[in-house]
Amino acid sequence: MLSVLVVEDNRDLCAMMREYFAPLGFALETAHDGRAGLARAVEESFDLIILDVMLPVIDGFEVLRQLRRRSAVPVIMLTARTDPADRVGGLNAGADDYLPMPFGPEELLARMHAILRRTQAPVTSLGSGGHTVPQVGSLEVDTAARAVRLRGKAVGLTQTEFDLLECLARGAGRIVTRDAIAAVLYQRIANPYERSIDVRISHLRQKLGRMPQAQKTR
Secondary structure (H helix, E strand, O other): OEEEEEEOOOHHHHHHHHHHHHHHOEEEEEEOOHHHHHHHHHHOOOOEEEEEOOOOOOOHHHHHHHHHOOOOOOEEEEEOOOOHHHHHHHHHHOOOEEEEOOOOHHHHHHHHHHHHHHHOOOOOOOOOOOOOOOEEOOEEEEOOOOEEEEOOEEEOOOHHHHHHHHHHHHOOOOEEOHHHHHHHHHOOOOOOOOOHHHHHHHHHHHHHOOOOOOOEEO
């Protein structure tokens, strides 16, 4: 079973989620405030974390910021807030997806599966096993090991940042459309009003320095 930590102060919602997801192969653990959730996320190993924004003690944004200093575990953020700035804030803090409340369990399940498909890739040593390693200049993107090296040095990326970089690397020398990126990251066409792709590209630029000229999006 896949292990999932739900950090949510609504105990009734946690109970309903546990009842819904258990028969589907997910073992759900829960924490009901930000401090307890952060402690469990850091001390234990989970395949995925579902994190509410509005939490007692420490809010979800701060939990995520602290968690990203220690772990690249996939995180889906939940919130009743509808302000686009909140969604951008969650992505800036390192969330892999952002789901507004109220939501249907089927939609959450689909998003969980989408993230886990990206993050459960087999891991081998860099460049081994005969797989291809896209290279753009001094940048190497090892798709099997999900590892990146820039001028021979390892670069730490989140799971979603790696997927984005792989998409851009494979499209080196041509324009990579926003729809192509959205299909890889979210399994849907791009929404012209959202900024999530821009935010993630900004993160890559910060970690890699100036992007090669061939890696353009539209």
